[in-house]
Amino acid sequence: xxxxxxxxxxxxxxxxxxxxxxxxxxxxxxxxxxxxxxxxxxxxxxxxxxxxxxxxxxxxxxxxxxxxxxxxxxxxxxxxxxxxxxxxxxxxxxxxxxxxxxxxxxxxxxxxxxxxxxxxxxxxxxxxxxxxxxxxxxxxxxxxxxxxxxxxxxxxxxxxxxxxxxxxxxxxxxxxxxxxxxxxxxxxxxxxxxxxxxxxxxxxxxxxxxxxxxxxxxxxxxxxxxxxxxxxxxxxxxxxxxxxxxxxxxxxxxxxxxxxxxxxxxxxxxxxxxxxxxxxx
Ligand SMILES: Nc1ncnc2c1ncn2[C@@H]1O[C@H](COP(=O)(O)OP(=O)(O)O)[C@@H](O)[C@H]1O
Ligand SMILES: CC(=O)N[C@@H](CCC(=O)OP(=O)(O)O)C(=O)O
Numbered sequence: 001x002x003x004x005x006x007x008x009x010x011x012x013x014x015x016x017x018x019x020x021x022x023x024x025x026x027x028x029x030x031x032x033x034x035x036x037x038x039x040x041x042x043x044x045x046x047x048x049x050x051x052x053x054x055x056x057x058x059x060x061x062x063x064x065x066x067x068x069x070x071x072x073x074x075x076x077x078x079x080x081x082x083x084x085x086x087x088x089x090x091x092x093x094x095x096x097x098x099x100x101x102x103x104x105x106x107x108x109x110x111x112x113x114x115x116x117x118x119x120x121x122x123x124x125x126x127x128x129x130x131x132x133x134x135x136x137x138x139x140x141x142x143x144x145x146x147x148x149x150x151x152x153x154x155x156x157x158x159x160x161x162x163x164x165x166x167x168x169x170x171x172x173x174x175x176x177x178x179x180x181x182x183x184x185x186x187x188x189x190x191x192x193x194x195x196x197x198x199x200x201x202x203x204x205x206x207x208x209x210x211x212x213x214x215x216x217x218x219x220x221x222x223x224x225x226x227x228x229x230x231x232x233x234x235x236x237x238x239x240x241x242x243x244x245x246x247x248x249x250x251x252x253x254x255x256x257x258x259x260x261x262x263x264x265x266x267x268x269x270x271x272x273x274x275x276x277x278x279x280x281x
Contacts, residue, residue: 017193018048018192020050020051020192020196021196022182022189022197023043023051023200024198025055026179026200026202027055027057028058030055030058030096030100035261037103038261042268043109045268051159051162052162053178054178056096057073060088064084069087074134076236079133079137080135080175084136084175085136085175092115096163098113100113109159112160114163115173116138117166119150121149122184123168124174125141125168126168136172136174138175151192164176179241183244183245190251196253196255197253197257198258198259201258206258209233216275217275218272219277220242222280249278249279256276257274257277259273259275
């Protein structure tokens with residue numbers, strides 16, 4: 001999460017809450033039908049309240065290029081002009097979201113596919129132009145999410161599946177990073193549920209050596225994170241992911257895990273899984 005996206009809201013955690021998993025999947029999992037199949041099956045097998053958040057940046061880039069629209073990303077964030085907004089609306093809100101919902105239904109999860117505009121669940125602010133004009137990109141703020149509305153949907157038996165689209169309340173859809181949406185939902189819903197946020201991607205977790213799957217770092221605190229950044233052990237997409245993850249931990253989310261989508265089943269069997277974030281000792 002960059003600074004302008006930071007969710008500064010501090011939730012009031014209550015004792016004895018019901019548990020909730022908020023699980024985000026990224027573009028590399030979505031792009032691999034076998035991995036996606038296994039992930040959605042394991043997601044269905046988890047007990048309790050659940051919310052799925054999906055990205056799909058890789059698919060959007062491919063579809064845009066097929067349509068002759070060049071993808072432009074700055075610090076991992078897509079410059080979203082009006083043509084690109086049309087593409088991401090079709091890809092995130094349509095193609096990916098509806099396929100995921102259909103697959104979840106097959107496994108028995110009564111999923112309901114959503115953008116932030118549906119039910120006014122996530123209202124964002126169009127990112128102000130500073131040095132870069134990101135176009136139709138939405139930043140989430142502390143009043144973006146009303147946890148009671150989302151809770152009502154879950155209490156009625158539905159499992160929300162959010163894509164990476166929000167709205168500004170004035171009729172405009174906005175493209176919003178899926179990692180940030182997952183973190184903001186987790187912070188907001190922590191006021192009602194004991195919330196665990198899980199980022200699933202294609203690697204075992206945060207690795208000491210990105211080319212060695214056996215080099216999993218089992219736990220990271222903010223101090224350790226700073227060292228890993230200086231040593232350039234963590235870079236590219238993992239930086240905003242961890243920024244979002246530490247924001248969630250600091251704002252009342254019970255646990256945050258970053259791990260491989262194939263290993264989600266470990267959670268049900270109480271086996272260790274991925275990299276767990278912690279506060280400074
Ligand atoms: N130390 C690290 N361990 C694991 N992945 C890392 C590390 N440093 C950078 N990365 C990169 O971060 C990427 C995950 O970020 P991103 O592509 O934004 O995820 P997602 O697919 O969930 O959107 C990995 O594919 C990997 O290339
Ligand atoms: C503003 C912005 O950058 N939005 C992201 C939303 C999709 C996303 O987050 O996808 P992954 O999780 O697969 O990376 C994008 O369009 O790429």
